[in-house]
Amino acid sequence: MPARPPIPHTLISDSPAAARPKIRPSKMGKWRALVLVLVHVLIGLHIAHWLSSGESLTPVEPSEAMAFSRSSIVNTGLLFFAATILLTAVFGRFFCGWGCHVLALQDLCRHWMLKLGITPRPLKSRALMWVPALAFFYMFLWPALYRLWIGDSLGVRGYELTTSEFWATFPGLIVGALTFLICGFACVYFLGAKGFCTYACPYGAIFSAADRVAPMRIRVTDACESCGHCTAVCSSNVRVHEEVRDWGMVVSPGCMKCQDCVSVCPKGALYYGAGPIPLFAKPRPGRVIKPRAAIRWADEILMVLSFALAFLILRGLYGAVPFLMALGAAAVVAFLALTAAQLIRQPTLERPGMRLKRGGRLLPAGRAFALALALLGVFLAHSAYLQIHQELGDRAYAQTEFLRRSVLATPDQPPAVSDEMRADIESALPHLGKVQRWGLTATLGNAARLAWLQALTGNAEAAENYARMAIERDELPGEMHQLLAHLALAKGDGTAAISEWNLAIEAEPDRPEAYLAQGLFLARNGDVATAQLVFDRGLAAQITSPELSYNAGLARALSGKAEESITFFEHALALNPQYLEARENLAGMLASLGRYKESAMQFRIALTQKPGDIDTRLLLARVLVEAGQAAEAKTELREALQIDPSNTQARAMLEILGEQDSGGSLPPSSERSN
Numbered sequence: 001m002p003a004r005p006p007i008p009h010t011l012i013s014d015s016p017a018a019a020r021p022k023i024r025p026s027k028m029g030k031w032r033a034l035v036l037v038l039v040h041v042l043i044g045l046h047i048a049h050w051l052s053s054g055e056s057l058t059p060v061e062p063s064e065a066m067a068f069s070r071s072s073i074v075n076t077g078l079l080f081f082a083a084t085i086l087l088t089a090v091f092g093r094f095f096c097g098w099g100c101h102v103l104a105l106q107d108l109c110r111h112w113m114l115k116l117g118i119t120p121r122p123l124k125s126r127a128l129m130w131v132p133a134l135a136f137f138y139m140f141l142w143p144a145l146y147r148l149w150i151g152d153s154l155g156v157r158g159y160e161l162t163t164s165e166f167w168a169t170f171p172g173l174i175v176g177a178l179t180f181l182i183c184g185f186a187c188v189y190f191l192g193a194k195g196f197c198t199y200a201c202p203y204g205a206i207f208s209a210a211d212r213v214a215p216m217r218i219r220v221t222d223a224c225e226s227c228g229h230c231t232a233v234c235s236s237n238v239r240v241h242e243e244v245r246d247w248g249m250v251v252s253p254g255c256m257k258c259q260d261c262v263s264v265c266p267k268g269a270l271y272y273g274a275g276p277i278p279l280f281a282k283p284r285p286g287r288v289i290k291p292r293a294a295i296r297w298a299d300e301i302l303m304v305l306s307f308a309l310a311f312l313i314l315r316g317l318y319g320a321v322p323f324l325m326a327l328g329a330a331a332v333v334a335f336l337a338l339t340a341a342q343l344i345r346q347p348t349l350e351r352p353g354m355r356l357k358r359g360g361r362l363l364p365a366g367r368a369f370a371l372a373l374a375l376l377g378v379f380l381a382h383s384a385y386l387q388i389h390q391e392l393g394d395r396a397y398a399q400t401e402f403l404r405r406s407v408l409a410t411p412d413q414p415p416a417v418s419d420e421m422r423a424d425i426e427s428a429l430p431h432l433g434k435v436q437r438w439g440l441t442a443t444l445g446n447a448a449r450l451a452w453l454q455a456l457t458g459n460a461e462a463a464e465n466y467a468r469m470a471i472e473r474d475e476l477p478g479e480m481h482q483l484l485a486h487l488a489l490a491k492g493d494g495t496a497a498i499s500e501w502n503l504a505i506e507a508e509p510d511r512p513e514a515y516l517a518q519g520l521f522l523a524r525n526g527d528v529a530t531a532q533l534v535f536d537r538g539l540a541a542q543i544t545s546p547e548l549s550y551n552a553g554l555a556r557a558l559s560g561k562a563e564e565s566i567t568f569f570e571h572a573l574a575l576n577p578q579y580l581e582a583r584e585n586l587a588g589m590l591a592s593l594g595r596y597k598e599s600a601m602q603f604r605i606a607l608t609q610k611p612g613d614i615d616t617r618l619l620l621a622r623v624l625v626e627a628g629q630a631a632e633a634k635t636e637l638r639e640a641l642q643i644d645p646s647n648t649q650a651r652a653m654l655e656i657l658g659e660q661d662s663g664g665s666l667p668p669s670s671e672r673s674n
Helices: 028-053 062-071 076-091 095-099 101-115 128-149 173-191 195-199 202-211 229-233 240-247 260-264 297-314 323-345 364-398 401-409 419-438 446-457 460-472 477-490 494-507 513-524 528-540 546-558 562-575 580-592 596-609 614-626 630-643 648-656
Strands: 073-075 158-160 217-220 270-273 349-351 354-358
Touching (some): 028 101, 073 076, 076 202, 095 202, 173 195, 173 323, 195 323, 229 240, 260 270, 297 364, 323 349, 354 364, 364 419, 401 446, 401 477, 528 546, 546 580
Antiparallel strands (some): 217 270, 349 354
16 A cells, blocks of 8 residues: 655644644734834823823824815824825735724734634625725715715815814713724624724725735745645734735735734745735736635625614614714624524534534523524614604704704894794604603713703793703703703893803803803893903904904994904904905994095995995995095995985985086985975
8 A cells, every 4th residue: 555645734634733833923913012002102192192281183093084075174184094095005004903903902802812712703795895995985985076066176175283172083981992892802703803894994995905006015935835824823814825825925905914924934935025016916827716615695685784774773873873883883783693594594503612503402502692682683673763763853853953043143032933943843852752761871962952942842941951961961061051041031030141151151162152142142231341351252262253253343343442343343354254244344433433445445345245235335425425535425326326216315415415516417206206
């Protein structure tokens, strides 16, 4: 009998463990861990700098680049994201492996699982692989395309490289912890190592695309024996030994250049270096690339539908679930839906660390798993119920925006609620009431909405209760204090209203509404001096509001401070050149100081905005007379009479200017014919 040839070292072998060479630990793992620790140290220093100084660089986070897609604002996040994409196009997808804090969490969770004897199995879904690309399109491309469609320009409108509101775009502690739990632990356990990167991360989509043209990547020499050590240690689920065998390099865009494979190769056959790019690469001669077995399409459809439904239910749930967390959770739900189907139809089923079913019989772990799936289904159904009522209520509530703005602008006047508006309010109240009543926890912003709706229906007591509830939950505290000021005025309590406005200013010192409302209330009640102080307080807070500047100028004009008022009117016009009231008051103040030519110029600009305004034309004529330009004044008066032949003021001024003596004729007047 001929001697049996030796069994080659492959990833899957029938040879005993003792006969297979031991996979040595990666030397790169500790260095990558150190780099990721340093990344978190830098994040901590960034936060500490903001806390200590009150201002720092805008977050160095790819999601911040959405500010450019939506409003053409350049921030630090955009510059960082653009730089990492360009570097990826040269060096490959290195940032994910060496700089991402979410990936660090996934790797840490995988490390702990391996210590517990649980090896996460990668999900091989062809359909869900498109989720990151769709998420990237939605976050970054769709807003820009929509702006182009409506004729907006994508030109840079401003730079926001520093901010005092560093945490404004980040979730709170609880939501942040849940995001890490889902995107880190749950995605790794159910979807495999780096499961969130594969099936949810929108940034990974563009990094994967850039990686396809990167010349720097993992390559192989002729010393390779396809032992499979590289694939065994790869935490990115790349079949390294097969790719280098078939292509001479790793072509998968999932490779994150961790270089664990390079470190453990017993022959030193792998290296990271430059060469042909994978976009145009062809298999090595004689190699035929066969697609690996994947999930059947019926299961793919089940997962896609489950993902879409779960995402719609979870995104924005309780006003708290952010976009990325919803993506990660929806991917997990899609996998669990597949598991539920397999639990029903397959006689035997296992999951990492759990035996669920054997010989057609559910094992204890399987019964617990089935119960957990049932509870998840009940939770999703309940959440869908809340989301439907939230959506219907929010749609009706949105129709009241103009009315709510008018209440804040004129808090001492009762809102004029039309029949159509009342129908919207009556439609929104029961929907949002159910969200308030049946939610497992408070929905962020819902108490504030109910406060407004109750106030607009005239239910002051309920409105006040909801407003104070909203303030306790930190829901629009500034706006809620302003609403309480309106309710106080409705009861005739001006002192309480002023107190609420002061609390609104304290809660949101960088918004102009409370300053304006309080100042206008004081001015209407004769306290112009205090009103001026309120307007000045708002301007001192660096608020760029033309209304604040205008009212600060008007308060000075009413106090006889003409020179000072001019400065504020000019500032208001610099912020809003179409501010007609500011221009007319500026013209009036200039005239009161004898600066007639400047006054006339401002009145003429005002007339270009409102050419049919006879009062402004009469004021211009008077200024022209004072400036010694009687002929031009007569022209303006004749124009006024062309607009309104019965205007007695224009006719009287023409007579005073001697229009009849000059042989001119006045337009016919009904008063003269009588």
